[in-house]
Amino acid sequence: MSNAFRLTLTCGLFVSASLAQAQAPQPSRRDVADTYASLCANCHGPKLQGALGPNLVDDTWKSGADDESIARSIREGQLAAGMPAFSGSLSPQDIRALVIYIREQGEERRSQATPFAKPAADKAVRSELHAFKLETVTEGLDTPWSVAFLPDGRMLVTEKAGRLRVVEKGRLLPEPIAGTPDVWSKGQGGLLDVAVHPDSAKNGWIYLSYSDPGANDSAMTAIVRGKLREGRFVEQQTLFRAPAELYRTAGVHFGSRFVFDGKGHLFFSIGERGHKEDAQDLSRPNGKVHRIHEDGRIPKDNPFAGREGAVASIWSYGNRNPQGLARHPVTGELWETEHGPRGGDELNRIEPGRNYGWPVITYGMNYDGTPMTDRTAQEGMQQPVVHWTPSIAVSAADFYTGSRFPQWKNDLFVGALAQQEVRRLRIEGGKVVQQEVLFKDVGRVRDVVSGPDGYLYIAFNDPDRIARLVPAPAVKPASGKAQGAAKP
Incomplete structure (x- = not known):
């Protein structure tokens, strides 16, 4: 498989072997990592970072970044660019799994390169709209x-x-x-x-x-x-x-x-x-x-x-x-x-x-x-x-209805277990028009509750505690730029 949606390099050495593989149908119940390793890694590198073919995890796409464009390129190929069609060797389910795998690897690469806020009782952080601290209520x-x-x-x-x-x-x-x-x-x-x-x-x-x-x-x-x-x-x-x-x-x-x-x-x-x-x-x-x-x-x-x-x-x-x-x-x-x-x-x-x-x-x-x-x-x-x-292993959600964070009013706050984060979602006209990761990696988030006192309460697992977000003065690091949460 090559990234035909933005491919400009020719993987000539890879094409002949791939075309031969494409002659016989392959099992559909195989691990997507094995599928990638056998059909894609030679051209795109074992970590999708590029080799004969281009990088698949740098968010640069030439023929469509949506899932269907990626699937179409895998399915139909682009021989002129060195990309064979895999419709004969991969089932539609296999192709869908490869799209998910590319998404996973790309998100992991972005996450590793993104600094996320880690608030504490003695450490204020600045989100897009408010600065806050994370105070433990009870353990x-x-x-x-x-x-x-x-x-x-x-x-x-x-x-x-x-x-x-x-x-x-x-x-x-x-x-x-x-x-x-x-x-x-x-x-x-x-x-x-x-x-x-x-x-x-x-x-x-x-x-x-x-x-x-x-x-x-x-x-x-x-x-x-x-x-x-x-x-x-x-x-x-x-x-x-x-x-x-x-x-x-x-x-x-x-x-x-x-x-x-x-x-x-x-x-x-x-x-x-x-x-x-x-x-x-x-x-x-x-x-x-x-x-x-x-x-x-x-x-x-x-x-x-x-x-x-x-x-x-x-x-x-x-x-x-x-x-x-x-x-x-x-x-x-x-x-x-x-x-x-x-x-x-x-x-x-x-x-x-x-x-x-x-x-x-x-x-x-x-x-x-x-x-x-x-x-x-x-x-x-x-x-x-x-x-x-x-x-993200999404867990609980609640709309913020308090007044201590006025610019968050009526936004939806969503927790995540595996990714250990809280996200703020702005909803307008039945659509999510903005997402922001407020913080990450301070515990598995099990519950998010807009409290009657105007604070936002969080139930954490590992470590087990109840904490709350409280307003804090704006924080500016040495660079002079506000310390912010990250957009997903």
């Missing part, structure tokens, strides 16, 4: 998963192992809340999201999502609500629990986040539990975003309510592992962040009854480097507003 937690605030200012934190903790005036209370549900704390399962009812000052309701243990070491995401009284979770009500026969034994993809819409409804997400085909099956709850009344009843206007065989709470489907839900404070639109496989993390605007495509369409491939599908779009399936390929 001593064990894999914190979610953060929510009570009306009196206390903070609730879920720990994956099944404990609901309380932070009061920056101090983690030693005893967890008693009486919370038993959880299946294996793999990605455990005690997941916590949310406080918008009118909890009057009604006291607290909502929890968790991996509910079933028979034969199975589990499924379940939803309960209850009230806090003298250190206990009381008056517990089950709002959603799947039938026992629908529980899955995989240890992955539970979701799960909550959003209230201010109209008496609660949205929540469930991942497809490692059974990707379930995301397209309306008779199963996994791989979906759901909507119920705040007391667990099914709204009559849900898109699949009344349809025979369909789970009545489903709001959208074809969702792989949604770990972020947020409601736009102005438009009321529901936004979702979703883990893809290797590549294809998504930001979606969730609308009722829509199919978001997983696993029929995706911008990613299998974790082992083998191709999954060449289809990134199909009629009747929604496109993501943004996809992150390579994957």
